[in-house]
Amino acid sequence: MKTIWIALLALAPALPAAAGDAPARVPMSVRVTFDGNDPGPIRLPPVDFSDAAPVPSADVTSAVVPVAQTALPARAFVYSDGYHTRDRIHRVSSYTMLPLFAVQAYLGQHMFNNPTDITPTMQNAHRAMGWGVAGLFGVNTVTGLWNLAEARHDPNGLGRRMVHATLMLVADAGFTATALTRPTTASADAAAIYTYKKNQHMALAYASVSVATLGYLIMLVH
Numbered sequence: 001m002k003t004i005w006i007a008l009l010a011l012a013p014a015l016p017a018a019a020g021d022a023p024a025r026v027p028m029s030v031r032v033t034f035d036g037n038d039p040g041p042i043r044l045p046p047v048d049f050s051d052a053a054p055v056p057s058a059d060v061t062s063a064v065v066p067v068a069q070t071a072l073p074a075r076a077f078v079y080s081d082g083y084h085t086r087d088r089i090h091r092v093s094s095y096t097m098l099p100l101f102a103v104q105a106y107l108g109q110h111m112f113n114n115p116t117d118i119t120p121t122m123q124n125a126h127r128a129m130g131w132g133v134a135g136l137f138g139v140n141t142v143t144g145l146w147n148l149a150e151a152r153h154d155p156n157g158l159g160r161r162m163v164h165a166t167l168m169l170v171a172d173a174g175f176t177a178t179a180l181t182r183p184t185t186a187s188a189d190a191a192a193i194y195t196y197k198k199n200q201h202m203a204l205a206y207a208s209v210s211v212a213t214l215g216y217l218i219m220l221v222h
Contacts, residue, residue, distance in 0.1 A: 101213070
């Protein structure tokens, strides 16, 4: 049985040295062996690569796919059960703040404008509202600062919490000063002192209410 072995000559020496050179005509040859008889190499017609399209050089940089810059997910913080309990107390008690302010402002303004109409009942009601405001801010100061300390490492909403806490502490100081400047007598001998303290008391009260209301509204904005 006859066997045919065909071998191609190496093409590497005949290829262009540079990628930009024009393709050349590359000679090829085969050697055919019939049952061990070697008739010698048979020359084939040269292969013309002149019409072949040049192979573009590989651009590594163009293969780099840009990775979209996405924000890292917010870190999750786990709060204690006590935190959630204090938060509920803080929120529920805060709902009484604006009604207390409204009643207290009405009573105080009425007594300020009409000192001759002041009755013991009106004074007691004004005093009771004042104690209500003091109790509210006492509870919310404790629960708020406690929760602020626990959440100090949570960056989510930290700036808003800090502004809220600062305003409420300023309001605390203002309400304390308001109570200390409360006029206690309207006698003729102390009329000038009474008038001065009454005006001071009213100014401090409205300033403290304004600061506290601003701090309250900040926590409603998300």
